[in-house]
Every structure is written in structure tokens, then in C-alpha cells.
Amino acid sequence: MIIDGIACIHIRATRPDQKLKTAPFERLVPIHSKLLTFGFLGYVTKVKEAGNERVFPGLTCHKKHGYSAAPSKWFTRVREQLAFRDKAAKKDFHSFRHTLTDHLKQKGVSESLVGGSLGYQSVGIKFGRYGKDFRPDVLASVIELVALESF
Template identity: 50%
Template sequence: MRSDERLFPEINYHTKHGYSGQPSKWFSRLRAKLELSGTKGRKDFHSFRHTVANCLKQQGYAESLIGGLLGHATGGITYERYGKEFKPESLQSAVEALSIDVL
């Protein structure tokens, strides 16, 4: 994709919630439909980010790679100023390392 394109152009920007409002509402409806609200506390859309980060951390993946997968900035000048975003093929092994039983 070009840098000025969005992956999900149908998601509208909300002044208070940014682009996360619509996906969060969708997930809340899905969670209710699947009756997941009673499992180990209430899980929201971002709970998956915590689970993915922890799963990959426990497997020894580098923080920069996990951050790249989750869309986080690294904060270091080496990656922020001089490095490009991770290519999909660089993230592939981390995605494949995720197990559905962990998620």
C-alpha cells in the first residue's frame, strides 16, 4: 500500500475515539453474541494485544518485532529515524507462532 492509503478505509475517524471506536463496538457485539462476557473477567478489543504481546514475549521474540506487529513505536532513534516499518515477511514467523489456544 502507498503511505497515504488506509487498510480499512470504511472505518470512520471519531474525534474522541479515533479509528478504534467502530472496531471496538463491533467486537463488543460479537463478544455478546458469542457469550464471552463471563470468561475470566470482561475482555475488550485491546485485551488481544496484551495476549499477543505476552505470548510472543514468552517465546523470546524481540520487543521491536512485537511492537512492529502491534503497531507500536519503538521510541529509539535507530528504528524511529533510520529504520523502516517491518515488512510482512519479517512479521510472518511471529504471526505463525501465535496459537489459538493461547488467544
Template identity: 30%
Template sequence: MSQHRETTAVAQAKPVIGLNEALSAFIISKQKSAIRPLSIKQLEQRTRHFIDTVSSKSALKTKLKTDDKCVHDITSADAMTYRDALLTQGRSYKSNKEYLAAIFQFFKWCQLMNYCNHNPFESVTVGQKPKAKPNQARDRWTHIELKRLLRSSSFKASTTDFKWVTRLMLYGGLRLSEACQLKPADIKLIDGIHCISVDDSGAVQRLKNLNAKRYVPIHKYLLEQGFIAFVEQRKSTHTQLFDYKPVGIIEDWSKTYCKQLAKLQTEIGMQANKRPTAYGLRHTFIDEMKQLDISEHIVAQIVGHANPNITFSRYGKDVNVAALLKDIERIEYQI
């Protein structure tokens, strides 16, 4: 009996490992899982924020070094204390939720590695979602602001790439990164209609999610502005449609464009923190469709959103691009 208790005690003993050491091992494990560098960086930053917060509080109470805090020392009380602190730091509801999700994932991994008996963030939530409407979360561009941008001498003097990417968001609802990473071969003729194929077939192309994979018929305004001629010209000399490149370890396709737009907005008198963003251009397209009372499932298919009401089977199957084009071409900005 005594021998059985001793054997059980040995089997239940947990490795003593510090939070910092566990985080390093966790990130290495994630890097082997073909997860995008951006996702890994966010996991590391958010978990690091928790470790720094809980370790500093522990150091104040016990005068221990921050490295002395071990995984199995973390309790649900620590998790709740951190949650409360997180809610006072001015982030959005969505950001707070993502922070807690990252740390939950870290401790779930620690539990699987036998570093702790339970996940202290198991029942910790961010609280009630704010009552603000989703359409208030990201500012759209007004027609006056669009006119100010598109008619400015700064916009007219900007690069051809910058102008086309701006138009693709406004007249096709593309995400900024989707537009910047297009290849000439992504412009296809489907059932006699020029379309943009949004996919991740290229070596450096990335999609936000599976719903993002789609065909977007090209608005007649873009055709009238010479988009197809531009594509044909690029096709003979370039692999990418535009000269934008992914930046940094997280391969951020949008960073260069955002800098260009911010500089242009400053030049035309749009004040920082009081002006719409690059991402608001896509939101403007979506809002215009909403104002036109276009069916939600049609909008979802065009812009690459998940649709809770319809299950699409395979990419490209039964895509009625002619019907989509009719709705897209209802978009007319008063500029």
C-alpha cells in the first residue's frame, strides 16, 4: 500500500518550470505548427503581457525575482486579478478578448505538458460586450471625405499602385492586404466577366480565413479607368500586380500603403486621430451596400465574410458572378 502511494505521488509530480521558460517552449512548439508569424507574435506578446503583469505584482508582495514565478503557482485568483487589470487599460472589447484567449491557449498547452494541474483561465471571461453597434466600430469615409481625397493633387500625384489599391477597396470591398498581394494571374475572365480571384495560391499570399477565398466581379468604373490594360501591362513584366511587399517577420502587406495614406491625409489637412483609416475604405463599400439594402448573404459572398445562413460547399462552385456584378455596380459614390 505504501509503495502504491509512493508510485502515485511520483506519477503526479509536476515539472517545476518558470513562466518565461514555458513561454519560450510554447512559442517554439507553435512555430512547428505552420502557424502564421503574425499569429505567433501576437500569442507571444499577449502572454508576455500577462507574465510581466503577474510577476511584477508578485515581486512587490514577496520581493522575489520575476523569473521565480512558476507555471504551477498561477491560480484562478491571479487570472481574475489580471482580467480586472486588463479591463482598465483602454483596449477594445475585442482586444481584451483576444488577450485572454491567447493566455488561455498558453495554459492549455502547459496543462498538456504536465506543467500545471489545471488551466487558471478556464472560466475567465472578458465580461459583457459593449452595446455599441458593430457599424460604429470602424469609421467609414463620407462622400465629402472621399471627394477631398480622390480629387486632391496629392492623390493624383501618388503612385499608380496606390491609386488602384484605393479603388479596389472602394469598388470591390477587398481587404487592404488582399489588394496589395494580388498577382496579374488573379484577374480572370469568368463567364465573360472580369473578376478578381482572391486566394492564397501564391507563395507569399495569405488569407484572413477560409471565407476570404472568393471571386469578386470588377466594377465597370475600374474597367473604364483602364484596370485591365494595367493588368496586361504588368503581366508581361511582373509576378505581382503591385510593387507592395510584405513587411517584417509578420509579413504585413498593408503597412506601406497605410503609411502612404497617412502622409497624404496629412498633406490635405486631415488631422491624425480625427480621420478615417485605410481599413475604413472597405468598410465604406460594405456600408454603401447596406444602405442600398443589398441582401446580407450577397454582401458576405462579395467581401469574404462568414455567412451564418448559407453553407457554401467548394470554392468557385456555382458562383453567379453576373448576379454579383449587378449588385456591385449599384455602388456609385457622389465624388
């Protein structure tokens, strides 16, 4: 979806097979310019034209782990094939979120902006209770700080 000229992904649960851990996980996340350059919006259009409601229609919903089960297994297989296994750190598919948080932290991004991008809940009553979600134009600059080559 496009909000104020910014291409975004709306992360939300609108069907029974979708779930969010908590309400703050629902958010608009601007799409990184590199993904736009690679044709992500064209891909989404083709998927929708084919009659699919989900961006990645090939994923199946696991009873316990939802749609993340198959990508997590895929990541583990690729990690093993490429010998990226780090027994001390035990990195898995969900480690990307921690890596991204640290990446943005090291770039000096405030905790509230990182939280707004990744769906973490604000801890202070002023932001958590009374503040509205960050607008896409605010989060777009945060997303653009992500050096995709680093991952």
C-alpha cells in the first residue's frame, strides 16, 4: 500500500490464519528502496493478479508456528549448506530481528524508532499509551539506514 507517497507493508492480522503477538506488532513499515529497485511492488501486483491474498502464497500455515515454520527450516538448511553454523551464537531465522535491532542501535537510531519499525512496544506511558504510531515518512528514514549488504 502507498501512504503519502511511501510504499509500505501493513503488518496486521485480518484473517483467522494470521496472528500478532500483541497489538503493537500491527504497523506500517516502509519498504526499503533496494527492494523497490528489485521490483518488489511488481511482484506483489503479479501475486494479487493471480488471485492470491498473501504476498508469499507458497508458504503454508503450520498449526503451531504459523507461516514462519517453512522459512525457518529453509534458513537452517541453507545455513548448514553454507557452513554458517555458529555453535556459540546458535543463530537462527529469528536472529535477523535481533541483528537488525543492533544494526540500527549502532547507527544511533532511538529505541522508539527501532520499536516503531520492528513492532516493539514503547515502555513509557507517554509513548505507549498516548502516542500514535510513527508515520511512514518518519520510519522511511530509519528503514533506509539498513545496509542490506550487511545482512
